[in-house]
Amino acid sequence: MRVVIAEDQVLLREGLGRLFEDAGHDVLAAVDDADRLRAAVSEHTPDLAVVDVRMPPSFRDEGIRAARWIRDAHPEVGVLVLSQHVESAGAVGLVSHGGFGYLLKDRVLHVAQFLEAAERVAAGGSALDPKVVASLVGGDADSLSALTEREREVLALIAEGLSNHAIARRLVLTDRTVEGHVRSVLMKLDLPESGDAHRRVLAVIAYLRAADPQR
């Protein structure tokens, strides 16, 4: 996997680079602001761009804006946005387009899960931070009241972008059991069944947002 990293803090930038390199990926460029990120993405057309939300000069949403630019200018490049806090508004909108991930920064400490999500995004899938998913699922008890506890767990993992197999591994269940839960969830929420993990994510997220128009 060919990776470009944009992170303004030196230590973190180097740590991230080492993380990807340790896992056998190529870090083509590690830059510290959005302009250099755009230049690096245009130059290398990597599989994945890892982008910090807050970067110079204003430290507000430079990263999100750069991510949008990459999606428009280089749709083939996966973008994984790293944030310090849960910002569901902008993130969910971007995730629904695929090839996009939104994770809290401290997810990098769970190396395996982080790399798995990064690879998923690079492959055109999606990754949504569990915290964001929790805020989507948690505030909407009415519409999800039909689901069992386990089914809700599965729903959250679907929203995070995980495949059936990944869900099975995460929950330490067999693939078949997970398939059964997924089918049950989709049926209860009246969502179309689909083999494509990404389209399934979109449907679930769309459902969750529709259930509460404010989200």
Added chain:
Amino acid sequence: MRARRIAPWMAASLTVAAVALAFVLNALAGSHGEETWTGVAYATAALASSGAGLVLAIRRSANPIGWLLLANGLVLVAHQVATPYADYTALEDPGALPGAEWAVLFHERAWPTLFICVTAIALVFPDGRLPSPRWRPVAIVAGVSFAALTVVSLLSAERYSEQFDHFSSPLPELSESVVGLPFMISGLGSLAGLVAAALAVRTRMKQASPVQRLQLKWLAFAALLVPAAVVASLIESTITGSEGAATVIASVIALTAIPVAIAVAVMRYRLYEIDRLINRTLVYVTLTAALATTFAAISLTLGVAIGSGSTLATAAATLVVVLLFRPLRSRVQVLVDRRFDRARYEGLRKIERFLQALRAGRAAPEATGEVMADAIGDPGLELFFWLPAEEVHVDASGHVVDELPTTGGAHTPVRRGGLQLATVVHARALAERPDLLESVIEAAGLAIEIARLRVEVRRRLAEVEESRARIVTAGYEERRRLERDLHDGAQQRLVSIGLALRHVQGRLPAPSPEAAELNATVAEVAEAIEELRELARGVRPAGLDDGLCPALRELASRSPLQTKLEATEERFEDKLETAAYFVASEALANAAKHAHASHVTLTTARQNGHLVICIRDDGVGGAIPAQRSGLTGMTDRVAALGGSLRVESPAGHGTVVTAALPCES
């Protein structure tokens, strides 16, 4: 200091005692005594002068006029006593009392002393100083001349009047050839002094300030009563053949009026009444003259026609006069008003009415400027208050006026007790009538001072409110900075450390105790990061950067209650969004903690230029603001931004918290 207080009383008491003595002596003098009205006139003059002098010498002891009036009273009473003393002990009962020849001498030759105090008063009226230093030689010449004239007069060999002709002076008598020239010189000097005193009054009239002009008017008015009294006396003696009641009354009034007028002028007590007094006097004198003429004409004409002494003629004349009184009075009044200045009197009346309304709470002191414009009759007149602390002028609504308007206007400062209170901008034409402007300013002084104080207090209050808003806003800014520092500083650093540990862990053989220890450490770091994130969220939710609505959405999703959000996507000023967010956060926390609510509705909207946020729960209600100190703190912050926070919490019917924050645009 003690003597200054005692002396006036002693002089006045002495005068009163001497007046009594004079009347006793006059009674003793029997057929040689003076006529009653002369005594009454003298007594009145002495007592009035002494009384006015007493008041002035106590209240305005620095002004010599009071002392001069007291002295004048003593001089007058000395003459009043000397005459009946001489009458009694020289003529009626010779040798009854000692010093008859001295009394006669004083009576016959001390007359120059009568003019000394009067001349001095005229020279220094009304402020107790000469009109200018150049007048000093004049005053000295007058003083020396009067002293010399008195001495020469006492020493001259001029014959006494008939009844005292057989007395001789106890002093040496100098012949005509010796005293002739000194008498002429000192006489001319004294005369010049009298003329100079009159001129001094005239000079002052010309260069007088409006107040001084009024003071002089009082004196002039009183002085005019003297010829009026003479005329009255002449009329009476012509009609009745002798001086009687009319003469006595007229002279008493005239002689009392002068010292009283002097006292009024110097004390500045009811100074402005003079115009009305003159006005009324003119009206009634004219009216009386007209009615008297009419009465005389009718009774004379009818008397000729019907026969002299007819009661019918008198009755008819009286009837006509009675019928004429009212219409004639108003005609004369209009005439006098038109002829003489009434503008100021009317202006002052308007100010007076305004002050009454002010006291009764029917008018606001800020209207002073408009009332003054109306009173003076200059619609362009404006009043600007001076704030010495800020060294600026402000208008009645407290707005700073950098430069006072100058186009076609003149500036007159308003002072009170040596401090500048305000500046009046008025038409240049008013400069020709400074007395009108100045008297109106003086009359409105208290209202101006009150208005100025109110404007100043309001400005201070506005400043405090502004600084309170700034403090709250600065607090929000501080929270934002703190949140940034936590996220971008400490939290990032912890992530870096975690990553470094993971890197080390990756190099260790997987199932080693060191690797397991590192794993546990990283887990702790992750926990620390989570805690920091929660801390930062409490300081200021990062979602606020994207707007109030996203931040509230996030808040609602974290609430344990069923939260319905109806929020406008509109953006507001950062401080308003932050304040509204914390109100919502506090209200949600209370709903969960105290109200035992299960459902909460959170709405935001722009209403009438306000950001209105409303949090409604279905809990137990009955919230007392004091028990919810968090909300009390929010009330203060909302108020600091000029908004209001209301808590409605009827027991058993849930709680509604509504905050309205004014938007600047």
